[in-house]
Amino acid sequence: MLCSSKPTEDRIKEAAKEVFMEKGFDGTTTRDIAKVAGINSALMNYYFRSKEKLFHSIFTDMCGLFFEGMIQMFNSNIPLREKIEALIDHEYTMMRENPRISIFIMNELHRNPERLSQLIGPTKRIIEDSFQKQIDEAVAAGTIRNVNAQHVFMMIIANIQFPFISKPVLQLTWNMNEETFALFCDQHIKLIKESICSYLFEFQPAC
The missing domain is CATH 1.10.10.60 (Homeodomain-like)
Incomplete structure (x- = not known):
């Protein structure tokens, strides 16, 4: 209570x-x-x-928590590599503090996809516009692999969310308690950051 x-x-x-x-x-x-x-x-x-009205209020709040921090990162005037690392850190912190948020949003996406499409609009526009522009400039300068913003976004989201979504399986398979799972996630986020940044920035440009 x-x-x-x-x-x-x-x-x-x-x-x-x-x-x-x-x-x-x-x-x-x-x-x-x-x-x-x-x-x-x-x-x-x-x-x-009604339950529906209360759920809508909670869902809107949770989507705000999920997307607003990303929007601030996407809009920040910082170098691209620093921005990607900051996005990874933000997403990980948000998932660690709200480990059920992805499943909660996905369940509602299947139940009522129109509701999420209304809330995700600002994030989608920023990814397609300002973030894509920054990536295009880096591609043209030869400092990043030739990718689009949607793929970078998905690399970050998928790699960070999976351990939390699959937490019961991971704990059962690897005999993890809450403490060892948290330690595993802290280690995993370092690997994610190194892997994504190495893939994007440390490559051999085509001759």
Whole structure:
């Protein structure tokens, strides 16, 4: 049960985030959320009216958490290699602090793809415009392999998210507890950064 000193609406949203992350939209009831928030269902319905409305609020917040930091990185006026390393660090920190966020967003993508397409628009435009422009300039200067921004973005996202998505399998296969899994992830992020940057920047240009 959450701390009763917090404003009721905040307690409901925190409880909803916890339950939706664990059970998803379809597996969650308003009674589940009310129980975790330490309130009755009538009070919860007074604040949010419906499970759908509450879920939309949580989903929007989580997408903001997922994408807004990336947007700031993409828009930053720093060298490309430094930007890619910063994107990797940001994404890893976000996943470490919110390990269920990818599955949560993916589940909603399958349930309601239109909702995510509305929220991802600003990130998509920045990848296709400013980040692609910076990569094109580096390709023209011969300092980076000939790639497009979408592939760089996917290399970062896929490599960082996979350990968290597959955490139960990794823990079972390699006999990891929470501490050893966290250590593994810290080591893995260093390899990801070295691998991606080596592939992109340390290559032999075609003659």
